[in-house]
Amino acid sequence: MTRPGLSVLVLGGTQFVGRHIVEALLAGGHRVAVLTRGRTPDELPDAVERLKGDRDEGAAGLAALEGRRWDACVDVSGYTPRQVRASAEALQGRIGRYVFVSTVSVYAEQGRHPVREDDPLLPPAGEDVTEVTGETYGPLKVTCEHIVEEVCGERATVLRPQIVAGPHDPTGRYTYWVDRIAAGGEFLAPGDGSDAMQVIDARDLARFTVTVLEEDVPGTFNLAGPRLTWQEFVQTVREATAGDAQPVWVDAATLEAQGLGWSELPVYVPADGEQGGLMDVSFARARAAGLTHTDPVTTARDTRAWSADTPQKSFLTPEREAEVLAAVRGARG
Incomplete structure (x- = not known):
């Protein structure tokens, strides 16, 4: 049963995921307050109530929540146990559902195909760990999930999104490929075209979050999008951008020999690699609970419409790309 007019x-x-969630909530006729540190640009509508706080300060940083009640809370910025325990305990008894946005990086066996919600998790990080790195990110999120479930019980919902894509993405990972293919010409394409590419459109994540709140849905859900081969992904972006870019496929062994990895070729994960399962994430449970998907062509088109006028992060530079392609052609004779 859908609950209208939630607070x-x-x-x-x-920013990004949170921004899309706020916009989806407002579009659904709900009342929204945000709690932030006030350190980043805010382009949210005037209808949103702004509260200032800092969970890094523990309970002392959440004075703005005192005496307030909401129907639900969505936590998109909880990365450390200190942050999440502070908010979960401060809101105990004063909210209905607590939705925690986690990550598929919590899974211990990331080479599984497919990755499902009941798969083993990484060992949790200690609650005293506060530094978020590539090594601690997943274990910290595991601990945060446990805290939310401990404090909120049946009122907890955990969302585990895959790589999130779409307009306003500050990471630039998916956007890099859209922009590079839109630029045309020959470009370095990782693998042989048969590896998988799978992302979740931020707007799909946002709509599902609203569904969870409106229907008061408990549980844990992977959030992933349609699974494409890289060849299909390239064609999708070409269609979205009306481009004629030509991929030069470079196999994983050659990429490794050239010293190219995630920092230059974001989102690419060899299907048979140690993390290949992160591009084979099952969304069956979320689909049954109401997850819907934006057409991949629309995701690419909308991302390009936004990125065309927005400075993006640099990954594989044109100079380095040309150097590698020249080496590859030389090796192939």
Whole structure:
């Protein structure tokens, strides 16, 4: 049964995923307050109530929540146990559902195909760990999930998104490929075209979050999008951008020999690699609970429409790309 006119507190909410969630909530007729540190640009509508706080300070940083109640909370900015325990305990008894946005990086066996919600998790990080790195990110999120479930019980919902894509993405990972293919010409394409590419459109994540709140859905859900081969992905972006870019496929062994990895070729994961399962994430449970998908062509088109006028992060530079392609052609004779 859908619950109309909810009051929702979003922890975070001004950037990317949080921004899309706030916009989806407002579109659904719900009332939204955001709690942020006030350190990043805020382009949210005037209808959103702004509260200032800092969970890194523990309970002392959440004075703005005292005496307030909401129907639900969505936590998009909880990365450390200190942050999440502070908010979960401060809101105990004063909210209905607590939705925690986690990550598929919590899974211990990331080479599984497919990755499902009941798969083993990484060992949790200690609650005293506060530094978020590539090594601690997943274990910290595991601990945060446990805290939310401990404090909130049946009122907890955990969302585990895959790589999130779409307009306003500050990471630039998916956007790099859209922009590079839109630029045309020959470009370095990783693998042989048969590896998988799978992302979740931020707007699909946002709509599902609203569904969870409106229907008061408990549980844990992987959030992933349609699974394409890289060849299909390239064709999708060409269609979205009306481009004629030509891929030069470079196998994983050659990429490794050239010293190219995730930092130059974001989102690419060899299907048979140690993390290949992260591009084979099952979304069956979320689909049954109401997840819908944006057409991949639309995701690429909308991302390009946004990125065309927005400075993006640099990954594989044109000079380095040309150097590698020249080496590859030389080796192939």
